[in-house]
Amino acid sequence: MSVSLYCYNPIRFSSFEKQDIKTFNELYKIINFGVAFIDRTEIIKTPVRTAIPLQLKLPAYDSTFNMSYEECCQARVREILKKQEELDVPINLLYSGGIDSSLILVSFIKELGMTEAEKRIQIMLHTESIEENPWMWHRILRRSNFKMIASEEMSNNWNKEKLIVGGEFNDQLMGSEMIRKLCEWKGDRILHQPWTETLMTEFHLYMNLSKEDAEHWTKVFLEHVKRAPCAVETVYEWWWWINFTCKWSSIYFRLLMHVKNKALVTQEYLDNYYFQFYGDENFQKWSMVNRTHKIKDSWLSYKWHSKELIAEVCGEEYKSKIKRGSLWRLLSYTIGAEAIDQNYNFIEKVKPIDWYNSNNSFII
Amino acid sequence: MKVILVDQTNTGLLYVGKENNRSSSVIANILKNGLVDVRLFAIGDQNPVHNLSNNDLYKDKKHYSISTKSFLSNEFFSPLKESLQNEIYLKRRELIELRMPIVERLAFLSSQALHFVYQLPHFIDVENDLYHAIKESDSELEDWHYGIKEYAHTNQLEPKHAYREIKLEIETIRHIKIKIYSLIKHFSDKINLSNNKEELEAISNEIFNKFIKDNYI
Numbered sequence: 001m002s003v004s005l006y007c008y009n010p011i012r013f014s015s016f017e018k019q020d021i022k023t024f025n026e027l028y029k030i031i032n033f034g035v036a037f038i039d040r041t042e043i044i045k046t047p048v049r050t051a052i053p054l055q056l057k058l059p060a061y062d063s064t065f066n067m068s069y070e071e072c073c074q075a076r077v078r079e080i081l082k083k084q085e086e087l088d089v090p091i092n093l094l095y096s097g098g099i100d101s102s103l104i105l106v107s108f109i110k111e112l113g114m115t116e117a118e119k120r121i122q123i124m125l126h127t128e129s130i131e132e133n134p135w136m137w138h139r140i141l142r143r144s145n146f147k148m149i150a151s152e153e154m155s156n157n158w159n160k161e162k163l164i165v166g167g168e169f170n171d172q173l174m175g176s177e178m179i180r181k182l183c184e185w186k187g188d189r190i191l192h193q194p195w196t197e198t199l200m201t202e203f204h205l206y207m208n209l210s211k212e213d214a215e216h217w218t219k220v221f222l223e224h225v226k227r228a229p230c231a232v233e234t235v236y237e238w239w240w241w242i243n244f245t246c247k248w249s250s251i252y253f254r255l256l257m258h259v260k261n262k263a264l265v266t267q268e269y270l271d272n273y274y275f276q277f278y279g280d281e282n283f284q285k286w287s288m289v290n291r292t293h294k295i296k297d298s299w300l301s302y303k304w305h306s307k308e309l310i311a312e313v314c315g316e317e318y319k320s321k322i323k324r325g326s327l328w329r330l331l332s333y334t335i336g337a338e339a340i341d342q343n344y345n346f347i348e349k350v351k352p353i354d355w356y357n358s359n360n361s362f363i364i
Numbered sequence: 365m366k367v368i369l370v371d372q373t374n375t376g377l378l379y380v381g382k383e384n385n386r387s388s389s390v391i392a393n394i395l396k397n398g399l400v401d402v403r404l405f406a407i408g409d410q411n412p413v414h415n416l417s418n419n420d421l422y423k424d425k426k427h428y429s430i431s432t433k434s435f436l437s438n439e440f441f442s443p444l445k446e447s448l449q450n451e452i453y454l455k456r457r458e459l460i461e462l463r464m465p466i467v468e469r470l471a472f473l474s475s476q477a478l479h480f481v482y483q484l485p486h487f488i489d490v491e492n493d494l495y496h497a498i499k500e501s502d503s504e505l506e507d508w509h510y511g512i513k514e515y516a517h518t519n520q521l522e523p524k525h526a527y528r529e530i531k532l533e534i535e536t537i538r539h540i541k542i543k544i545y546s547l548i549k550h551f552s553d554k555i556n557l558s559n560n561k562e563e564l565e566a567i568s569n570e571i572f573n574k575f576i577k578d579n580y581i
Contacts, residue, residue, distance in 0.1 A: 011573050032580040127536045143525055150532055152539035332579045333477060333543040335550070 004051035005355055007253035008036045008339035013048060016352040020362035021047045026213040030204065031178065036250040043224045044246065049357040051342045055270065056249050058284070061229035065285040069293055069305055072282040073107040080275055081111070084120065084163055087272065092162040094151060094255075095125045097132030099321065100167030103306050104277050105136070106313045114144070122147040122162070124154060133321070135314035155258045155334055158265075160273055168251050169278035173287040174294040174303050175240040176247070181207070182235060188298040191236040197222060199235065212364075220361050230288040236295065244287060252276060258336040262346045365406055366414055367392045370430045371456055372401040374448040377428040377441065378460055380416050383409070387471040394467045394548075398556025399456050405430075413441050422461050459559065466555050466568045473575035474548050481540045495534050503527055547574060 011033055014025055024047050027037060038050045040058045067075070084091055093108070095101045109117045123146045130137045141148075158164075171177070182190050185206050193199070197218055204214035225232045225241055232241045256274070259265055287294075293305040300322060311318040337346035339355070367389045369379035379395060381388025389406075396402050407413055413430065420426050427444035497511030508516075508523045516526035551574075554567050 009578070011577050033577045034580050125532065127533050142529070143521065148528055148532055150535035150539060152536050152543075333540070333547055333575070335547075335574070336578075 002049065003341050003343060004049045005036075006051060006053055006340050006342050006344075007038075007249055007257065008048060008050075008350060008355070009034065009257070009336070010036055010048075012338050012350050013352045016047075016356075018047070018356075019364065020358075020360055021352075021356075023213050023216055023362040023364065024360070026209050027217065029209055030181075030207045030217075031247075034250075034254070035247055036253075037246050038249040039224065039246045040248055041224065041227070041245050043227055044220055045357065045360040047357055047360045047362055048352075049355045050249070052249060053267075053342070056252055056279075058245060058248075059281045061288050062285050063230075063289065065282075065289045067282055067286060069283075069286055069290070070309060072280075072286050073103065073309070074111060075282055076277055076280055077104075077107045077111045079280070080163070080165060080277075081120070083272065083275075087163060089160070089162050089273075090147075091121045092124050092149070092164050093121050094154070094164065094166040095123045095129055096151075096167070097125070097129035097136065098167065099303050099306050099310065100170040100278065101129075102133050102136055102310045102314070103170075104165060104167055105140075106310050109140075109313065114140075118145040122149055124149045124151040126151045133314065133318075135318055136310075139314060154255075155260055155336075158259045158261045160264070160269070163273050163275065165275045165277055166255060167278065168255070168276035169248070169283070170303070170306065172244045172247055172251060173278055173283055174306075175236060176243040178239045178243060179236060179295065179302055180299050182239065183299040191295065191297065192234045194233055195225075195235045195238045200238065203235075216362070216364060223361075231291075237291075240287075240294070244284075248279075252279065253340055257340065257346075258334055259346075262337070265340075265344050265346075267344070365408055368405050368407060368413060368430070369396055369460075370403050370405060371453045372403055373452050374444065374450055375429045375431065376444050376448070376453045376457075377413070377416070377421060377430050378402060378456060379464070380413065380418050380421065382417075383414075387468075387475055390471045390475075391464070391467050394470070394552045394555070395460055395463060397552065398463065399459065402456070411440060416441070418464070421457070422464075462559075462561060462564055463555050466564050466571070467552070469568055470548065470551050470555070470571050473571060474544055477544050477575055478541070481537055481544075491534065491537060494530050495538075498527065498531050498534060501527055 010025075010028065013021065014028075024037075031037070036048075036050075037044075037046060038052065039046070040052045040056060042052075080091065091108075093101065093104060095105060105121075105123075108121055111117075112120065123141065125148060129151075179191065182203070185203060200221065201214050201218045204217050205211065209217065221238070221242060224245070225238055228241050230241075232238055256265055295302045296304055302322070304319075307319050307321060337348055338350040339347040341347065366383055367379075367381040368377060369392055370376070371378050378399075379392055381392050392404055396404050413428075416428065421428070427449055428441045429444040429448065430441050493511065497509040497515075500509035501507060501512050503524065506524065508527065512523050512527050512530065515521070515530060516523040519526065521529070551567065551571050554570075555564065558564050558567060
């Protein structure tokens, strides 16, 4: 059986002259250029031959799941601390100052108390992290005894002497920045409207897809959404589900694509030393069940519950913070791999034709 | 002030930068590195060549010779005789015409990227002084350079916290600058090793992807 890709840089496939690839690439008028779109429900077949590693498979829907988001955070903290005790290495928290990494820090402090957290966690940060969350900086970090490391060092310093904890996947649990685009299109009121095929095609047209491609993508998404194990009823939920299922792999690997010590990245390494905090089974089950704690009625309320939990430590002002991307700072201006295959081989120069999948959902 | 490039096989003018433009100087240096026997001059606005531009050379297809003996006189430049338009010179003009737009793109995008670098407020030069203060301190022995103590005192921090804060800022700034510099070097070499349009167009796309598109994660 031929090898497939776990992740790839889609920009490298953009000049591939085939009708199905062109239709597929129209997607990048809607989502960011850098996202490798891989459906982990395996309903949408893309023109790129991909596979999903075991750790990224979608857990089964469990309608009886009743842990709160906060309980999921604390359970995840305990799991990571247990792993740390086993390996006896420090935890390096990738702290961008954004909502996701701020909540991780808060959760660790809640679990351990400040003194113990300072001993066990090292903060990898950027000067932007200070600007991103000045309350955390002035109230907690600036006079703390946390060891701090410039996150710019990150891609040069991957090894087994630390356990990496990052804040990826919270956006996929909550809906992602796509929600902002929806609100720009029709205002906040669009979020909780029931989706219709016409409405979703209109959105594609608003994002500058041609009529034919807009309709085709609606058809592809519709097939995907209809087969969701949980309820997907509103426009907001439609995009949450697509993000949750189809961006997961890309998000997991985007940091790893920039690792310089490539030989380090094996299944054993990923299982033991690489933790994207919001990616465990509890959080995913929570996301499939919960309909109240992700967003209220506006883009500004996106991740409102996460912000409330952070505000317990950073102060009330934090609740007015909005979501903005901060990871690009870490990965910008470096040359990463163009793909990672399912044997964790890093491919520096990808040849699109080698990974073409003719059995895809975009042959019209 | 403008920078110009002059071919040393015949003193033919190869490139004229824009006035007081830092990028022009970067562009001229990159182009120069890809050719041999080419000299770079900086000329003031009293110099007659100052009125020329690359459009005169490449759009209007004119050829000029530069006299390095008479920097300020009107004889500083004159039309380059056809007999002096040798093969090497003509090949260089062709290469510069091909490479220039790609080098301009590289210069613009890297300069734009540098604007994103966190800058220390008010006076950028302080970066070196702070780096010195870090280098002259020993955090393990808690032996602090006076600069660290001053910063700590003013900001009501312990010296170890002041040291950590300054170190974070300086390391971040330096690291980003090095990343951008490495990319400039990487792409300059690629451009200067390339002699055909298709290859250069591919490099141009690669530059755009690296500085812009790849950052949309």
